[in-house]
Amino acid sequence: MESIINITTWIVLAAHLLMALVAAWRVWRGENSIARLTALDLASTLTLAVLILISILEQNSIFMDAAIALAALSYLSTVALAKFISDQKVF
Amino acid sequence: MGNILDIIAVLFMVIGTLFSLIGVIGYIRMPDVYTRLHATGKVSVFGIVFLLIAAIILSPLSLWKGLVLIFFVLLASPSVAHSIASAAYRIGLPLAHPARDDLRGKMEQGDGRDV
Numbered sequence: 001m002e003s004i005i006n007i008t009t010w011i012v013l014a015a016h017l018l019m020a021l022v023a024a025w026r027v028w029r030g031e032n033s034i035a036r037l038t039a040l041d042l043a044s045t046l047t048l049a050v051l052i053l054i055s056i057l058e059q060n061s062i063f064m065d066a067a068i069a070l071a072a073l074s075y076l077s078t079v080a081l082a083k084f085i086s087d088q089k090v091f
Numbered sequence: 092m093g094n095i096l097d098i099i100a101v102l103f104m105v106i107g108t109l110f111s112l113i114g115v116i117g118y119i120r121m122p123d124v125y126t127r128l129h130a131t132g133k134v135s136v137f138g139i140v141f142l143l144i145a146a147i148i149l150s151p152l153s154l155w156k157g158l159v160l161i162f163f164v165l166l167a168s169p170s171v172a173h174s175i176a177s178a179a180y181r182i183g184l185p186l187a188h189p190a191r192d193d194l195r196g197k198m199e200q201g202d203g204r205d206v
Contacts, residue, residue: 001097005149008101012108012142019115026119034124034179038131041171042118045135048164049111049142056146061153064146068160075167079174086178 006057013053020046033085037078044074100148107141114138122187124179128172135168 023043030036048067055063084090110133117130140161147157183201186192 001094005097005101008104012104015108016111019111022115023118032124032184034175034182034184035127037175037178038118038124038127041175042115042131042134045131045139045168046111046115048135049107049139052139052142052146052160055153056149059150061150061156064153064156064160068156068163071160071163071167075163075171078171082171082174082178086181 009053009056013050013057016046016049016053020050034082037081037085040081041074041078044070044078048074096148100145103141103145103148107138107145110134110141111138124184125176125186128176132168132172135164135171139164 020043023039023046026039027036027043030039048070051063051067051070055061055067080090114130114132114134114137117133118127121127121130143157143161143164147154180194180198181201
């Protein structure tokens, strides 16, 4: 059973890394700033998933703290960027 | 064979990955920004939450961190989608083949020219 979990986790990790790369490429090549911002949000969510999978593989819950910090940072930065894009001032 | 919990965890992991895959494919294929936000919402809500449930089952020590993360992701994802959608509408991005536009005229719009 241990090997099944390991193999599945590795496959899922590879899938999420691939999707995160696709999202990161769309951040680079988006057509307008809002599409790039959505791609940034998608890429950070997928890296959050990668962090969670690493915490499963390493059986170490320190990566969960990193995932919480990444979730908080990506949320704040996306909202601030959206506010900046909408009316050219953050506050 | 392993106990039932491990099988459930593996199942949750696979289902979470399928939802993320659907979300990313939806993000690439959707015509305009507003429907794309619908797709990315799937990734961050279903994908991450199912992975977290699997993580909690596989390593029960990180139960409370996982619950905090589930709560935060479920809280953050809709408000992020809302802020991006209102920013997109405010700078005037067009809706692809719109059936109804309830906000027309009620909110001052830019001319869709990019920032």
